[in-house]
Amino acid sequence: MRYGGFVALDGVELEVVAGRVSAVVGPNGAGKSTLFHCLAGTVRPARGTVSLGGRDITPLSAQARTRLGIARTFQQSAVFPTLTVAENVRVGAEQGRPWDPRAVERTLRLLGLDGPVRARPATGLPTGTLRRVELARALAAAPRVLLLDEPAAGLDTAEVTALARILKALAADGMALLVVEHDLDLVAGLADIVHVMTAGRIVASGPPGSVLHTPERRSARDHHHLPAARAGALRPPGGPARRHPRRTRPRPHRAAGPQRLRPYDRPARARR
Numbered sequence: 697m698r699y700g701g702f703v704a705l706d707g708v709e710l711e712v713v714a715g716r717v718s719a720v721v722g723p724n725g726a727g728k729s730t731l732f733h734c735l736a737g738t739v740r741p742a743r744g745t746v747s748l749g750g751r752d753i754t755p756l757s758a759q760a761r762t763r764l765g766i767a768r769t770f771q772q773s774a775v776f777p778t779l780t781v782a783e784n785v786r787v788g789a790e791q792g793r794p795w796d797p798r799a800v801e802r803t804l805r806l807l808g809l810d811g812p813v814r815a816r817p818a819t820g821l822p823t824g825t826l827r828r829v830e831l832a833r834a835l836a837a838a839p840r841v842l843l844l845d846e847p848a849a850g851l852d853t854a855e856v857t858a859l860a861r862i863l864k865a866l867a868a869d870g871m872a873l874l875v876v877e878h879d880l881d882l883v884a885g886l887a888d889i890v891h892v893m894t895a896g897r898i899v900a901s902g903p904p905g906s907v908l909h910t911p912e913r914r915s916a917r918d919h920h921h922l923p924a925a926r927a928g929a930l931r932p933p934g935g936p937a938r939r940h941p942r943r944t945r946p947r948p949h950r951a952a953g954p955q956r957l958r959p960y961d962r963p964a965r966a967r968r
């Protein structure tokens with residue numbers, strides 16, 4: 697993928713597997729968002745292929761890809777500010793495949809947005825609630841593949857924990873998730889496979905327990921422009937206390953099952 701003469705992605709190859717959480721980490725400017733744009737269809741790579749379930753979807757528009765089951769959230773919240781929470785989620789459902797009238801209620805419930813907040817306009821809602829609205833809008837489209845660009849940005853520890861639980865449940869239910877995230881605590885506890893990107897290339901891939909201890913990871917840390925608390929997530933075991941416990945070993949593959957998909961545990965602060 698090039699922007700003019702600048703090569704933003706070079707020889708990137710990865711597979712996003714159903715029932716698994718894949719993560720992409722790397723320093724600012726590594727090309728993570730550009731990769732998302734290529735997968736979602738908002739930019740067209742100069743060369744290469746994006747395929748979904750074996751079908752080449754490279755020529756398809758972003759809208760066509762959404763209908764085929766690819767949904768995404770954005771780094772900067774992209775909800776419609778004047779629409780209510782429920783209306784925002786309805787927009788997502790209408791873009792999905794195929795239109796399911798129950799999807800709105802189901803998704804509002806899943807994300808803990810089925811209380812009075814559903815009738816409030818999105819504008820002015822706290823960041824944590826907006827993030828849930830955005831996730832609900834993506835999920836209402838009943839995606840097979842969910843691309844999440846920094847889903848934990850602006851969330852507090854309790855909200856990150858609740859988010860991690862729901863993302864794991866979605867994967868256990870058979871969805872393919874790809875997460876770009878700077879919070880390496882979250883990545884370590886959530887991802888089945890981590891890809892480390894630097895300067896437009898994937899330089900390491902593997903389970904978090906191995907990849908997040910490589911020299912590339914240290915390099916990613918050194919180049920991250922992270923607040924100190926988040927950069928602390930990269931300290932080796934035995935370092936100062938973390939915000940929440942980190943998983944250091946690869947997890948076994950989880951059995952899929954819809955019973956794992958329980959509604960969002962709303963942190964007290966987010967129950968508005």
Ligand SMILES: Nc1ncnc2c1ncn2[C@@H]1O[C@H](COP(=O)(O)OP(=O)(O)OP(=O)(O)O)[C@@H](O)[C@H]1O
Pocket residue numbers: 699702704722723724725726727728729730731
């Ligand atoms: N529209 C654009 N035109 C020109 N260059 C761009 C454009 N978008 C991104 N770039 C450049 O492409 C490179 C990759 O950017 P990208 O936003 O994909 O990185 P990133 O890994 O997502 O960074 P961040 O973590 O800061 O979001 C950067 O050098 C960036 O300056």
